[in-house]
Amino acid sequence: MKIAVLKEQATGENRVAATPETVKKFIALGATLAVEAGAGEAASFADADYAAAGATLGSRAETLTGADIILAVSSPDPASIGGAAPGAWLAASLNPFADPARIQGYADAGVEALAMEFMPRITRAQSMDILSSQSNLAGYKAVLDAAAEYGRAFPMMMTAAGTVSAARVFVMGVGVAGLQAIATARRLGAQVSATDVRSATKEQIMSLGAKPIFVENVKGIEGEGAGGYAGEMSPEYQAAQAELVSGHIAKQDIVITTALIPGRPAPRLISAAQVASMRPGSVIVDLAVEAGGNVEGAVAGEVVTVNGVKIVGHRNVAGRLAADASALFSRNLFNFLSAFWDKEAGKPVLDEEIGDAIRLTKDGKIVNARLLG
Numbered sequence: 001m002k003i004a005v006l007k008e009q010a011t012g013e014n015r016v017a018a019t020p021e022t023v024k025k026f027i028a029l030g031a032t033l034a035v036e037a038g039a040g041e042a043a044s045f046a047d048a049d050y051a052a053a054g055a056t057l058g059s060r061a062e063t064l065t066g067a068d069i070i071l072a073v074s075s076p077d078p079a080s081i082g083g084a085a086p087g088a089w090l091a092a093s094l095n096p097f098a099d100p101a102r103i104q105g106y107a108d109a110g111v112e113a114l115a116m117e118f119m120p121r122i123t124r125a126q127s128m129d130i131l132s133s134q135s136n137l138a139g140y141k142a143v144l145d146a147a148a149e150y151g152r153a154f155p156m157m158m159t160a161a162g163t164v165s166a167a168r169v170f171v172m173g174v175g176v177a178g179l180q181a182i183a184t185a186r187r188l189g190a191q192v193s194a195t196d197v198r199s200a201t202k203e204q205i206m207s208l209g210a211k212p213i214f215v216e217n218v219k220g221i222e223g224e225g226a227g228g229y230a231g232e233m234s235p236e237y238q239a240a241q242a243e244l245v246s247g248h249i250a251k252q253d254i255v256i257t258t259a260l261i262p263g264r265p266a267p268r269l270i271s272a273a274q275v276a277s278m279r280p281g282s283v284i285v286d287l288a289v290e291a292g293g294n295v296e297g298a299v300a301g302e303v304v305t306v307n308g309v310k311i312v313g314h315r316n317v318a319g320r321l322a323a324d325a326s327a328l329f330s331r332n333l334f335n336f337l338s339a340f341w342d343k344e345a346g347k348p349v350l351d352e353e354i355g356d357a358i359r360l361t362k363d364g365k366i367v368n369a370r371l372l373g
């Protein structure tokens with residue numbers, strides 16, 4: 001059982017899909033590990049540390065030759081993974097809805113592509129969930145990015161020269177990233193409020209010492225879709241939410257938006273008029289910018305200034321903490337493969353519940369129900 005660890009090729013992708021720690025653990029299971037030279041460099045993991053953990057280092061072609069499992073962070077170009085064993089698994093974040101041609105490319109290449117972001121949200125798969133591990137870091141980093149762009153302090157400070165008031169931070173979307181953003185902003189001393197479409201988040205917001213901002217008594221607000229994710233809201237709800245948020249947002253110094261709906265463009269939460277209502281020097285961080293953006297005017301990969309308000313649209317925010325993001329991503333992959341490791345077969349064998357959920361391609365075809373519609 002040969003496991004290949006690729007060096008990421010996408011611009012700005014600094015993460016790596018295995019660390020020396022997980023290499024060692026895979027070897028303990030009986031696997032052989034081949035790591036593409038330089039794979040961990042951008043995340044501060046040296047080739048020498050992989051070698052010390054027992055991996056062989058080599059070119060991409062050497063790494064891939066005869067591989068049974070390919071590990072990557074971002075979806076590799078299907079043309080760049082030739083040489084693996086027929087039917088080899090590719091386990092990575094494959095962004096399945098974004099690029100159907102790429103998924104077809106994996107089918108054509110005879111690879112069994114496993115989309116880690118399709119991991120079902122069930123208790124036994126929590127430790128395998130890359131969306132949670134990466135969102136957690138992104139929520140934290142979003143607040144630090146906001147603080148770095150903000151020309152004022154976060155905590156209230158009483159000084160001999162006068163008082164500095166606490167920053168007002170509003171978090172929109174209270175999933176994994178939003179909860180971590182609330183906690184981080186609170187730790188920095190901000191006055192924090194938050195909103196979501198799932199009413200279950202109200203208590204979570206209060207338990208972190210923040211103020212919930214919620215639309216009440218409007219049809220279509222339940223908001224809980226399949227698997228704990230948000231569903232799409234009714235037009236009535238959207239209108240009521242926009243009005244409530246408009247009043248609140250004009251008084252905020254920092255807004256962090258994290259709202260996503262799987263398989264659809266991110267919901268638009270902040271209009272240009274709402275951006276214009278904020279005072280100059282305010283900062284908005286749009287964590288959904290790569291999914292179409294929650295904020296009108298946000299640009300992926302840029303920090304833009306509109307009427308003195310900075311809109312931060314960094315891509316791959318978890319990847320901006322490449323070492324920790326890689327460590328957690330790698331453990332998610334290890335937890336996944338080791339949970340299914342069949343000692344006799346000397347390889348992982350997936351069960352139906354998880355296999356069917358994450359498998360995109362098999363035997364030259366796209367097989368995933370969510371992609372086939």
Ligand code: NAD
Nearest residue numbers: 121122126132173174175176196197228230258259260267
């Ligand atoms: P997500 O990244 O899909 O979305 C972020 C948040 O945006 C969600 O809370 C969502 O409700 C919210 N949102 C969507 N549309 C919105 C709108 N129009 N206005 C305001 N907010 C909006 O969410 P997530 O971080 O993946 O978490 C979703 C839920 O799944 C959470 O309850 C989380 O605890 C749960 N979860 C469970 C598991 C598990 O059991 N294995 C793993 C991870 C997350």
